Amino acid sequence: MDVSFSVFDTLIDRSNMSSDKWSKYPGSVIPMWIADMDFDSPDCIKKALNQRVNEGVYGYTHTPKALVKAIKSHLSTRYDWDVSGAHLVHLPGLVCALHLSVRVFSNEGDGIVVPGPVYYHLTKAPLASGRDLLNVDIVIQNGRWVPDMAQFEVACANPKSKMILLCNPHNPGGTVYTKEELLSIHALAEKYDLVVVSDEIHCDLILDDLPHVPFASLNDDAANRTITLMAPSKTFNIAGLGYAFAVIENAKLRQAFNQERAGLIPSPNMLSLAATIAAYEEGQEWHKELLVYLKSNRDLLAKRIAATPLEMVHLEATYLAWIDVSALSLDNPYQFFVDAGVGVSDGKDFGNPNYVRLNFGCPQFILDQAMTRIEEALIKHKFM
Numbered sequence: 001m002d003v004s005f006s007v008f009d010t011l012i013d014r015s016n017m018s019s020d021k022w023s024k025y026p027g028s029v030i031p032m033w034i035a036d037m038d039f040d041s042p043d044c045i046k047k048a049l050n051q052r053v054n055e056g057v058y059g060y061t062h063t064p065k066a067l068v069k070a071i072k073s074h075l076s077t078r079y080d081w082d083v084s085g086a087h088l089v090h091l092p093g094l095v096c097a098l099h100l101s102v103r104v105f106s107n108e109g110d111g112i113v114v115p116g117p118v119y120y121h122l123t124k125a126p127l128a129s130g131r132d133l134l135n136v137d138i139v140i141q142n143g144r145w146v147p148d149m150a151q152f153e154v155a156c157a158n159p160k161s162k163m164i165l166l167c168n169p170h171n172p173g174g175t176v177y178t179k180e181e182l183l184s185i186h187a188l189a190e191k192y193d194l195v196v197v198s199d200e201i202h203c204d205l206i207l208d209d210l211p212h213v214p215f216a217s218l219n220d221d222a223a224n225r226t227i228t229l230m231a232p233s234k235t236f237n238i239a240g241l242g243y244a245f246a247v248i249e250n251a252k253l254r255q256a257f258n259q260e261r262a263g264l265i266p267s268p269n270m271l272s273l274a275a276t277i278a279a280y281e282e283g284q285e286w287h288k289e290l291l292v293y294l295k296s297n298r299d300l301l302a303k304r305i306a307a308t309p310l311e312m313v314h315l316e317a318t319y320l321a322w323i324d325v326s327a328l329s330l331d332n333p334y335q336f337f338v339d340a341g342v343g344v345s346d347g348k349d350f351g352n353p354n355y356v357r358l359n360f361g362c363p364q365f366i367l368d369q370a371m372t373r374i375e376e377a378l379i380k381h382k383f384m
Helices: 043-052 065-079 095-105 121-128 149-157 179-191 220-225 251-261 270-282 284-306 333-339 363-380
Strands: 088-091 111-116 132-141 144-147 161-167 195-199 224-232 242-247 321-324 354-359
Touching: 043 270, 065 088, 065 132, 065 270, 088 095, 088 121, 088 132, 088 251, 095 121, 095 161, 095 195, 095 224, 095 251, 095 333, 111 121, 111 149, 121 132, 121 161, 149 161, 149 179, 161 179, 179 195, 179 220, 179 333, 195 220, 220 224, 242 251, 284 321
Parallel strands: 111 132, 111 161, 161 195, 195 224
Antiparallel strands: 088 242, 132 144, 224 242, 321 354
């Protein structure tokens, strides 16, 4: 497939858009931190938004049937996962659902099992609500980041344990868990009767020829104990519109979740509903081209990293590279990159200060510039 380079190679000026990504650092620093791509959204989304805006009335809006149909079709087509519309919970974002889930399905002092380093809200959610964080190390096995299963069982067997927070595909490791790996995790959840909250927001950003297996789709027991969290936001670059959804097949869990969210978590923005319908109904070609482009960026990044003292395990999914800086023995790896003119995410926020996370969801010439700056800094400080 030929990628429309005119689309993905164009850098859009976001300096006057109140962009979180582009306002954090001075103009001399290339921002490559927050999970927000610099690509123009698909035309189908812009068309749907314009049409909705032109309707002129922006009152309270319930979830349209077209959205439920689009989500069901998307899950069935891509993951062979048939869900009922009654099992969907529509949300203004995924992070609030993580925090709410911890509060609903555990009590203060309970243990929450979290494989990490991991996206920081999976560790913040337990700590912010007075739960005990039971960390399981993610380790490199056969060139992939996977949980240490011996540690995993010890954590699950802890009498305090009530829940597993899972990130699949893994952020920041980029692992797409296999069905066999997920079944091993499920076996622990079943054995110790734990609720599973599965953050699957990056499931549509798999760069290798690998299937994404929703945890809840493994078997009936998994379906009965899992809250699955998904969103179109990362894939179609519409995070600012605020939409995510949960799939909760267990009626008791779903009722408890909805009861606790009432009055606290608002309904999704009406524009996000229109954007999501358009994305899932008409965004497939743009999505295919995006994955080709991101894979090219990943491969370029891997090649350039391999020629330095830095290290990066092969990334199966996401546009977020987890880069090992430990060979440099720096006191502050994050600041080293910022001083070099590349604004990365600090690895300590995810659980390991010897790493940084770099977002390569940008035009390739920007990635090239960033890598050149990093290489020049390594040479300047005599690391190369």
